[in-house]
Amino acid sequence: MLRSVVATRYVTPLREGGSLPGLVEADDDGMYVVKFVGAGQGRRVLVAEILCAGLAAALGLDVPELVLVDVDPVIGRGEPDEEVQDLLLRSVGTNLGMDFLPGALSFDPAVDPVDPGWAARVLWFDAFCLNVDRSWRNPNALWWGGRPWLIDHGAALYFHHDWARSAASVARPLRHAEDHLLLRAAADVTTVDAASAAALDPDVLEAVVGAVGDKWLADEPGFGDVGEVRAAYREWLAGRLAGPRPWVDELAAVQRAAR
Ligand SMILES: Nc1ncnc2c1ncn2[C@@H]1O[C@H](COP(=O)(O)OP(=O)(O)OP(=O)(O)O)[C@@H](O)[C@H]1O
Numbered sequence: 001m002l003r004s005v006v007a008t009r010y011v012t013p014l015r016e017g018g019s020l021p022g023l024v025e026a027d028d029d030g031m032y033v034v035k036f037v038g039a040g041q042g043r044r045v046l047v048a049e050i051l052c053a054g055l056a057a058a059l060g061l062d063v064p065e066l067v068l069v070d071v072d073p074v075i076g077r078g079e080p081d082e083e084v085q086d087l088l089l090r091s092v093g094t095n096l097g098m099d100f101l102p103g104a105l106s107f108d109p110a111v112d113p114v115d116p117g118w119a120a121r122v123l124w125f126d127a128f129c130l131n132v133d134r135s136w137r138n139p140n141a142l143w144w145g146g147r148p149w150l151i152d153h154g155a156a157l158y159f160h161h162d163w164a165r166s167a168a169s170v171a172r173p174l175r176h177a178e179d180h181l182l183l184r185a186a187a188d189v190t191t192v193d194a195a196s197a198a199a200l201d202p203d204v205l206e207a208v209v210g211a212v213g214d215k216w217l218a219d220e221p222g223f224g225d226v227g228e229v230r231a232a233y234r235e236w237l238a239g240r241l242a243g244p245r246p247w248v249d250e251l252a253a254v255q256r257a258a259r
């Protein structure tokens with residue numbers, strides 16, 4: 001399970017974020033970028049953030065630590081901005097925080113050093129979890145402490161917005177792969193395929209899915225209990241990993257066409 005902290009102060013909204021994430025100070029003196037459960041996108045995007053951060057970490061990719069952030073109504077009542085106050089009051093209870101990397105810059109492969117092997121592993125990871133949100137327009141990667149960090153995985157694993165049709169996406173190629181931030185910088189994705197797939201063994205999948213608390217999995221339409229929802233995530237992930245992984249070959253073809 002993720003570590004829990006209590007919000008002590010709402011500092012500022014991060015206006016560029018579509019879901020109005022905010023910078024929040026917590027009782028451990030840490031600063032967190034908080035994605036609020038009351039934001040329009042709902043709790044499934046928070047589930048996607050947790051699952052993808054776990055998968056990325058298992059692949060050796062840097063992601064800022066995630067924590068659960070408890071928001072008390074008093075935090076919202078003191079907020080002068082009406083839009084933010086509404087969001088905070090809709091989000092009383094548990095929210096998702098990400099360790100704030102102070103002074104981080106948006107990662108730019110045209111300027112920052114890029115290791116082609118690392119880039120290939122990121123490309124494989126994004127294709128694996130159907131993350132269409134890492135493009136030139138919207139890099140969702142930060143440069144901090146002399147290395148790149150991955151953020152913002154809420155749009156990934158989008159099959160969970162329509163469970164009845166989720167099986168159809170198990171072998172599906174990454175959409176808009178031609179726009180991926182690292183398509184050209186990356187080594188051939190097939191060179192990292194075997195090691196990446198091997199890193200996500202059944203124990204890892206179990207642990208990654210187990211990191212999502214019951215609260216955000218409960219009452220999912222079509223499921224009897226949270227155990228069934230966890231099993232459905234595990235099955236989708238295991239199914240996508242099972243050979244021969246046509247989505248890797250399709251991605252490699254997009255890469256070759258771009259060279
Ligand atoms: N851990 C972090 N440390 C420092 N800055 C961060 C961190 N997380 C996010 N940011 C900043 O906040 C912005 C918004 O965060 P994020 O991309 O996660 O939110 P979003 O609402 O999903 O955004 P969008 O819809 O614009 O992609 C990022 O582009 C980045 O500039």
Ligand SMILES: [Mg+2]
Binds near residue numbers: 138
């Ligand atoms: Mg973003």
